Amino acid sequence: MFDVEKIRNDFPILASKVNGKNLVYFDNAATTQKPRRVIDALVKYYSEQNSNVHRGVHFLSDKATTLYENSRKTIAEFINAGKPEELIFVRGTTEAINLVAYSYGMENINSGDEIMVSTLEHHSNIVPWQILCQKKNAVLKVIPINDDGELDMDAFKKLLNSKTKIVSVNHISNSLGTVNPAAEIxxxxHDAGAVVFIDGAQSVQHLKVDVRELDADFYAFSGHKMYGPTGIGILYGKEKLLDSMRPYQSGGDMIKNVSFELTTYNELPYKFEAGTPDISGAIVLSEAVRYINSIGLDNISRHEHELLEYGTAKLREIEGFRLYGNAKNKASVISFLLEGIHPYDTGTILDKMGIAVRTGLHCTEPLMKRFGIPGTVRASIAMYNTKSELDSLFEGVKKAKRMLT
Amino acid sequence: MEHKPISEIEDEIVNEFSFFDNWEDKYEYIIELGKALTKLDDAYKTDANKVAGCVSQVWLHTAFKDGRLEFEADSDAIITKGLVGLLVKVLSGQKPEDVVAAKLEFIDKIGMKEHLSPTRSNGLVNMIKHMKRSANSYMSSN
Structure with a gap:
């Protein structure tokens, strides 16, 4: 049974007051709040388990290492990876993209090659590829979208050719909530001979992801957007690809032998985890995964979808409400503008009412340009949100409109 | 033309705000101020006049006449425009040295201190910096 009130009790911060009002938190696409067991696991790590990993012979080092590697296993199962070694602990999705762009990209991209992203991408899935293209004299191609915010798949097929070496798109758009047809992409x-990177920063917390069923070459996500700690994330890569790649950063732990003449590199996944990693973050991320599993992603998806439809229908009642992102397959994001009102103004009034939304470009400047707007107000939904919070948002938006018109 | 000192204008604003007992009234005042602000001529909406670090676009044009600064401002967001309007109300018509020295304590007194935080995206801090920098340039040119 999905019991949202019970879930809310798991998140201490949700009981906060903001500007004297109950906090209504709709900035989940930026970062989610953390359940008590994740917070407790973090405290427990530093109280009882803290030690460096893969180094010491002593009891605590062994304990921390075991927890660290068990966490990798738990997260590998969560996305159905073939082996835990195919998961690299990184700081977040941004680092994962940079890692692949610099390591795989620098080795495999040549002059005249093409890298493809889409209009829907977050800056972090544009800029690393752009830099790579500039360095290698390669060409960045962009998959266009339709007015509903869906990828134009016909255009995509036409853009694909033998020069396309990497396709990197998000699974779910952070600005519009569009769920992209990742498997088809x-x-x-693959048929065109390109490897595919899927930015899963907005997906693993909303829908069941199976990297092997998708046949993704690379898949990345961030811990803090899935009820886990900040500063930790995952890069999944197919073993064969990761094996063929050079280390992205160098230092301790990523080496096998070091001499002044020659250094040999460690095997996967350590080859890509130079230096002391975010041990606590890595361990605690599996606690977030266990929490999600205990609720069930199917239940989470169903609840969030119900809220998305409820909230969208309700807000549409407001005259001058303009929704951005009308994809048939959509998750957890209501991105909108009020006619003639700057998103920043709407966000400021909502904040005074204790409602947290994001306003602005959402790190997707090209996408906002595509719609010719200065940004949007974005309400993004998580498992702990409720219909009554959407009612508050509805009242808040109406009030903002009244005050600002 | 009579020129009220900065502190007197600040006091007047603080006095006006003292009649508001909720945030709605305060914001409505600021929104009205934003609406009432004279529209800045498009010719002045240049990159040099653009205030950096704001989520919404803000332009500040400075003129120097008879030893005094005249500020004009605009923004595409109305609350931001109201906030910059408050600054214009206080600092326009003042001598450069007075603008540079102004502490602008009224912002705290009217309960708008939250907008002064450097992490706030409306950049009231940046607007003040921009105005003081302008003032400073007229001081050194004299």
Whole structure:
């Protein structure tokens, strides 16, 4: 049974007051709040388990190492990876993209090659590829979208060709909530001979992801957007690809032998985890995964979808409400503007009412340009949100409109 | 033309705000101020006049006449425009040295201190910096 009130009790911060009002937190696409067991696991790590990993012979080092590697296993199962070694602990999705762009990209991209992203991408899935293209004299191609915020798959098929070497798109758009047809994109790209990177920062917390069923070459996500700690994330890569890649950063732990003449590198996944990693973050991320599993992603998806439809229908009643992102397959994001009102103004009034939303470009400047707007107000939904919070948002938006018109 | 000192204008604003007992009234005042602010000529909406670090676009144009600064401002967001309007109300018509020295304590007194935080995206801090920098340039040119 999905019991949202019970879930809310798991998140201490949700009981906060903001500007004298009950906090209504709709900035979940930026970062989610943390359940008590994640917070407790973090405290427990530093109280009882703290030690460096993969180094010491002593009891605590062994304990921390075991927890660290068990966490990798738990997260590997969560996305159905073939082996835990295919998961690299990184700081977040941004670092994962940079890692692949610099390591795989620098080795495999040549002059005249093409890298494809989409109009929907977050800056972090544009800029690393752009830099790579500049360095290698390669070409960045962009999959266009339709007015509903869906990828134009016909255009995509036409853009794909033998020069396409990497296709990197998000699974779910952070600005519009569009769920992209990842499996189809991967299949088509593979047929054209390209490897595919899926930015899963907005997806693993909303829908069941199976990297092997998708056949993704690379898949990345961030811990803090899935009820886990900040500063930790995952890069999944197919073993064969990761094996063929050079280390992205160098230092301790990523080496096998070091001499002044020659250094040999460690095997996967350590080759890509130079230096002392975010041990606590890595361990605690599996606690977030266990929490999600205990609720069930199917239940979470169903609840969030119900809220998305409820909230969208309700807000549409407001005259001058303009929704951005009308994809048939959509998750957890209501991105909108009020006619003639700057998103920043709407966000400021909502904040005074204790409602947290994001306003602005959402790190997707090209996408906002595509719609010719200065940004949007974005309410993004998590498992702990309720219909009554959407009612508060509805009242808040009406009030903002009244005050600002 | 009579020129009220900065502190007197600040006191007047603080006095006006003292009649508001909730945030709605305060914001409505600021929104009205934003609406009432004279529209800045498009010719002045240049990159040099643009205040950096704001989520919404803000422009501040400075003129120097008879030893005094005249500020004009605009923004595409109305609350931001109201906030910059407050600054214009206080600092326009003042001598450069007085603008540079102004502590602008009224912002705290009217309960708008939250907008002064450097992490706030409306950049009231940046607007003040921009105005003081302008003032400073007229001081050194004299």
């Amino acid at each position: 991967i299949k088509l790209s």
